[in-house]
Amino acid sequence: MFNPTAPQEAQDFIDFVNKSPSPFHCTFEAAEILKKAGYKEIKERDSWNNGLIERQGKYYFTRNGSALVAFQVGGKYNPGNGFSIIGAHTDSPCLKLKPVSKKNKSGYLEVGVQLYGGGLWHTWFDRDLSVAGRVLVEQEDGTFKHTLVKIDRPILRIPTIAIHLDRGANESFSFNKETQLAPILATEAKAQLTGIVATEGVESEAHHHPLLIRVLADEMNVQPQQIRDFELAVYDTQLSTIGGACNEFIFSPRLDNEEMSYCAIRALTEATDIENDANIRLVALFDNEEIGSQTAHGADSNLLPVTLQRLANTHVVDCSDVSLTAFEESIHKSILVSADMAHAWHPNYSDKHEENHHPQMHKGTVIKVNANQRYATTAVTSLVLKELAKKHQIPIQEFVVRNDSSCGSTIGPMLSAKLGLRTVDIGNPQLSMHSIREMGGTDDVAHGIKLLRVFYEEFAVLEQKFIVD
Structure with missing residues (x-):
């Protein structure tokens, strides 16, 4: 073989x-x-x-x-x-979460992002995305610990619009980087069924979807209120791999x-x-x-x-x-x-x-x-x-x-x-x-x-x- x-x-x-x-x-x-x-x-x-x-x-x-x-x-x-x-x-180059990332639009929970560097941003559409970076976690003694986090499963996606609704997409694919490059986190209906709502006094949940904060907290095995701040990048969950007929390329x-x-x-x-x-x-x-x-x-x-x-x-x-x-x-x-x-x-x-x-x-x-x-x-x-x-x-x-x-x-x-x-x-x-x-x-x-x-x-x-x- x-x-x-x-x-x-x-x-x-x-x-x-x-x-x-x-x-x-x-x-x-x-x-x-x-x-x-x-x-x-x-x-x-x-x-x-x-x-x-x-x-x-x-x-x-x-x-x-x-x-x-x-x-x-x-x-x-x-x-x-x-x-x-x-x-x-x-x-x-990547997308980074905004200090206040909570967005609700057309029945969806979206995450507001900033553009970091000079990326080919059209390549971020229709990818299985997640978040990774560092979180400042408050400890029992009142200190703050720099903690790495990486959510391995895809929790975000930026969908393209169907060709039926934009017949010129194949000739000139263009988009608004502020309004059309926002990743979808969940539907409002499913988010409500989880019962996860913002807790009064928890600043992170006031600025970001409580659902996102809960995913981060569960990953790090901490309480949502311990998450005081973070720097999170959006990343593609598809793993780097060897490719090509001769296994000569790195796709990554x-x-x-x-x-x-x-x-x-x-x-x-x-x-x-x-x-x-x-x-x-x-x-x-x-x-x-x-x-x-x-x-x-x-x-x-x-x-x-x-x-x-x-x-x-x-x-x-x-x-x-x-x-x-x-x-x-x-x-x-x-x-x-x-x-x-x-x-x-x-x-x-x-x-x-x-x-x-x-x-x-x-x-x-x-x-x-x-x-x-x-x-x-x-x-x-x-x-x-x-x-x-x-x-x-x-x-x-x-x-x-x-x-x-x-x-x-x-x-x-x-x-x-x-x-x-x-x-x-x-x-x-x-x-x-x-x-x-x-x-x-x-x-x-x-x-x-x-x-x-x-x-x-x-x-x-x-x-x-x-x-x-």
Whole structure:
């Protein structure tokens, strides 16, 4: 029987993305991988001196529960040495519940949502939807606990209108994002039969349908009045899966950018020879890239600059004294790999791609270049990855956008400018970017992990061959 097996890395990634319907879940699952690899959780609010940070030590911390930084100190690290950095993001375009989401319309209970990021919103119609995110739960002692929630069963749906009532739908499907993109939760008749009504004084039930609050409370095994606030995203309950006649595709939500986040974490935990590394290896998973990164936990915040500065100025155990300019010295020995998914060559829209740049699935991670620096790649930074790929026979590709097409951007340019940090933008190729269901190649997960792993293992030595200031 013809039934090819997908690479194990792709199967493991599918398990990861199925557990990660929100940035909070993505961050949690990344932390789980780190903990299994021996990484120790530390806090930004604590001092990192007094012998906390050691050579070959492995550490991570989270911010807001939706962003994460993890690092491992090289065995030959000294203050002023460089950082080998990979940056990615945990968020994806989605619908998020409004602060007051309760809607009653035409005999239905609907949930009011906001549009997060630049999604292909027409793909959210006629999908089996649910909610996931974090809930602030009041404890018996009056404290509030950050609690993850994921309702596995479909409880929401946004139905399209029948072709009989809109004969032009196939020629031009358009809709009002405020009035026609509201998910249906239940009928008013069935909701009344449940007997679930708003309880006086319970603020969450005043702002949201009591039926929704009861579903959340039952899932978390708490009382409805304990739910004080939440940040919930709508997500597609259809699981990520392997597909295609040759089992060569990943059909999944949130490939952009959970795939590169996963590759980065796996690369950090699997990289070897830390005892001979003179650098600090670091991964930063930011939130809010899809809306511009200008938040306290986004790439345009102080998260990475402050972390690098603290590490450069920390008295690592057994290291020599810290120079007053250790941070400034280290930046110019460092590089950032900005890892965000790339556009694969689309067979049905081939004219949308530049004629000499056709990234394809299974043919390697893509180096993204833009003359106007929408991507931060330079000849020097791209050569770093090209040299590593050549040495280890890892496939790699290049991409530029057509001159008559707009170009997206990433966290790379903003971090490069903020820190004066050499940066290269890369990503695995995919189709249907920003759709509720995206499409990638199974081989590319392994390609991405391997490329980023050898970057961690060898950049500190390779960097010495580059004499460009």
